[in-house]
Structures are given as structure tokens and as C-alpha cells.
Amino acid sequence: MTTLTTPDGVAVTGPVHDRYEQVLSPAALALVADLHRRFDRRRHELLAARFEQQQRLHAGGTLEFPAEAAQVRGGDWQVAPPAPGLVDRRVEITGPTDAKMTINALNSGAKVWLADFEDANTPLWENMVGGQLNLRDALTGTLSFTAPNGKRYELGEQQPTIVVRPRGWHLPEKHVTVDGERVSGSLFDFALYLVNCGRLQLDRGLGPYYYLPKMESHLEARLWNDVFTHAEATLGLDTGTIRATVLIETVPAAFCMPEILYELREHSAGLNAGRWDYLFSIIKKFRSRGADFLLPDRNAVTMTAPFMRAYTELLVSTCHRHGAHAIGGMAAFIPSRRDPAVNETALAKVRDDKTWEAGDGFDGSWVAHPDLVPVCREVFDGVLGAAPNQLGRTRDEVSVIPAQLLNVAATPGDKTLDGLRNAVGVGLRYLAAWLRGSGAVAIDNLMEDAATAEISRSQVWQWLHNDVTLAGGEKVTRALVEQIVTEQLERIRSGYGEAYDAAAFDAARELFVEVALADDFVDFLTLPAYERMP
């Protein structure tokens, strides 16, 4: 095993496998340490502010558009013009950063690849450092891969712009400490990519670009902006070299979209509608508020629900008023190369989803699978034509008030026993996959990742703790959920056969009970899950 040269005060406790020193370089670790010492206290204060806001919501408070920022809302300021490689974003593919997926994503024909250290990823040390190595190898043109079946993977000529999604502010990187403290996962992922790949991207005429997840306020965006400005100065980069698209995927963030764009305006590359975490956030924030915030079965909640429409309409109009891209979200239907009927359904559902996004003014959208790139491109081609985006469509007619963003009660659909079974089954299967190191999996032809799994487990929690009676008359009790857990695991066991014992389902059960049934709601399932990882 290689040994690392680490700056003063920095300790790396994860194993140092072959070539890790290339990305865990003294320069990269020095930036991690510098950012930690300058900014980590603020990160903790902002996480504490989230907790305080949650207490106000539990006590019956609500969310409002921030009054103190009226000049930001009324102003006619614009964010920086789109950076090279981010002008035309009509189709963006997302996915993990292992070697095969990296090559497949870069060969997919999409305009952008979101290289994901977040929802689609288990933050196993090997995934984090290995992913950074794959990004660097992709940019030096040296990445290739041979699958166990002998299939060879090489990079093609035409490649999408890479945009890296670091972990959210809540997650630590436990294998690296500075002055004895765990560093932030966000700062670790950000700094490694910037130091190792920033110059390589600039040499290609592009830049170090990021997607920023799970923020809850414009003050959190200000922290990112300060990190960017400081990192640019440290590395001798022009201000505005770093660009970031912010995911609006928490309810509090939807109340301060202009303020978030304004904070990041020199570094902004727009906003994205992260619909799955948004649903999770609605449940989490208002979980103790009874019938007004109880959603029907997860699969019954669509983007046409009034509160979801209010959110996407507001996002597009906010972005275009300030010259920022509005990027659509993920339809969870996964195509199949083996089952034509499943494939046809997935393509039709994704086409519908992208059609309303393009019609509403989004400049592009996400897909989860290479076979979905053509349909998304075709739909956006139909609306954009030769134009690279529709920033000129300002949607001035849109007017959304806070009550519309919170109108969860108007969501059509039932709460059913099948919906409860599905939530438990998906939760167990996903957690087992996550603990085995895969953060994105197809379950029943749907993409499941950390965000969709959060919805499943928090919905079970919410129904249980609000004494919900299901459409068939069954009351949601702890005994009922535990019975369903047992039934679901029996079904899974019969499908897995002998492989069951090694597939982490016992650990998944324990974790699911903790995050779905415990009286104290766990803020993010990835926090206790991460502590169970090596």
C-alpha cells in the first residue's frame, strides 16, 4: 500500500489503494484543510439553523418568502452569462462515477454528464476516491475498462460537459480529519475535483462545474459562494471560473430561489428541479402537522400535483427573469433492453415528462439511462429548434404565492396497503444495495436512489406517527409495518436463494426500522447508514 504525504494537521485513515496518491495529493489535501479551517464552523452553524427552523415548523410555524431581501426579488440583476459547455443543456445524463458508468455516460450523446457523488452514490471510501481518479483519467484520456465478461470500454470522441455533484452540507468524510475533526464531504469532494481536474477542464475550454445538492437557504448558497471565491483566489483562477447549478430540492430552498441565485450570481449556472428530494423535504419538514401534509402513495404523486406545479413554475420563471438556466428533473422510469413492453412504457412516460418540462420553459432535463438520451433530446429539439435554450421565455405570467407551494392537501390519490408494502419493500431493497456499495439501483423498473428511498422511509414514518387509516380501512401501526417488513423480506429471500445471507438484508432491516419507525425522526438515512460502513 502507498503512503501519502499529508499537510500538517491532516490525517487520512482510509486505505490508500493503488494510485490514490494521484488525487489525494498534497495540493488537494492542503485545499481541503484550508477550506475546513476557514469554513467548517459556518457549515455547522447553518446545520444548526436548519434544526431551529424545524422546531418552528413543529410548533405550527410556516415558510414565507424572505422579506429582508426585497431588493433582490424586485431587482433586475442577471447572473453571469452561461459558461462554455453550459449554454446548451437540453439533455443531461446522471449517474455514478465507477469506470464503466463514467465511460458509458461520456459516450451517451448527452450534452452534460452529472458525475454523482450524491444521490446515486454510496459514499464508500473506494467510491469517493476511485470516482475522483476516474474523472481525472477521463480528462487525461487514459480511462478504459474491461468488464469481467471481457467487454472492453473506451472513451469516444464527442463527450458531454462534466458537472460534478459533491455531497450535501450534512455529510462528513470520516476518513479524513483536519486538526482531529472530520472534514465535510462537500468540501472534500469539491476540493479534490477542483485541484485534480480544474486545469484539465480549462485546457479543454470548459471549467470546473458543480451541481450543489440539498441546500435549505440562501445563506448556505452564500457559504458555497465564499468557498468558490476563496478557492479561485488560492489556485490563481479568475473569479467566476467555477460554476454551480443549485438543486432546488428542499421546501425551504423553494422559498428563496432568487436569493440563492443572487448569492451565487458570479458563479451561477442556474437551478434544477430536484423533484424526489423535494417530496422527501415536504414530508420531513411537515411530518408532525397532520392531515394537511399527508401525501398519498408515493407512486401516485406526480408532477401535476398542484404543489409540485407551483414549485416548477416558480423555478422556471425565477431562473429566466435573472438569465439563469432552469433544468428539469428525473423521471424514474428505467428502460429495459430485455423486455420490450417495459421499454416502451418507460420511453412513453419519459417522453410525457420531458414534453411538459420543455413546454413549461425548462432549458433541458435529466435522464437516468443512456437509452433515454434520444427521447429527451428529441423532445427538447422540438421546442428549442436551433436555439440552445429558452432563456428568453421569461414566463412573466407566472405568479406563485406561499400557500400554493404548501398546498399538499390538494394532491389527488389514496393511501393504500399496496402503497405501504411498496414503500417498505423499496426501502429494504435500496438500503441493502446501498450498504453493498451501490447508491442507484433499478427496482420494479424504477430508478431508486437516496432521494427516492428517503421518500419511502419517511412516508412510512409519517403515516405511522400520524395514525393514518388506509383506503381499505387498515390502521397503520407499528405491528402492521413490522409484519410487512417480515413479509417483504420473505419474498426477497425466496428470490435471492442462497445469495440472501450475503446481501446485507439483515443490516438493511435494522437500518430501515431505525429510519422508518423510531420516534425520533432521523434527518437523513445516509447519516446512520454511513456509520455502518467501513
Ligand SMILES: CC(=O)SCCNC(=O)CCNC(=O)[C@H](O)C(C)(C)COP(=O)(O)OP(=O)(O)OC[C@H]1O[C@@H](n2cnc3c(N)ncnc32)[C@H](O)[C@@H]1OP(=O)(O)O
Ligand atoms: C433523484 C436523483 O438524484 S436522480 C439522479 C441520481 N440517480 C442516478 O443518477 C441514477 C442513474 N442511473 C443508474 O444508475 C442506472 O440506470 C440504474 C442503476 C438505475 C440501472 O442500471 P442498470 O441496471 O445497469 O441498467 P441496464 O442494465 O439497462 O444498463 C444498460 C447499460 O447502460 C449503462 N447505464 C445505465 N444507466 C447509466 C447511467 N446513468 N450512466 C451511464 N451508464 C449507464 C449500464 O452500465 C449498462 O452498460 P453495459 O451494457 O455496458 O453493461
Ligand SMILES: O=CC(=O)O
Ligand atoms: O437530486 C434530485 C432529486 O430529485 O432529488
Ligand SMILES: [Mg+2]
Ligand atoms: Mg436529490
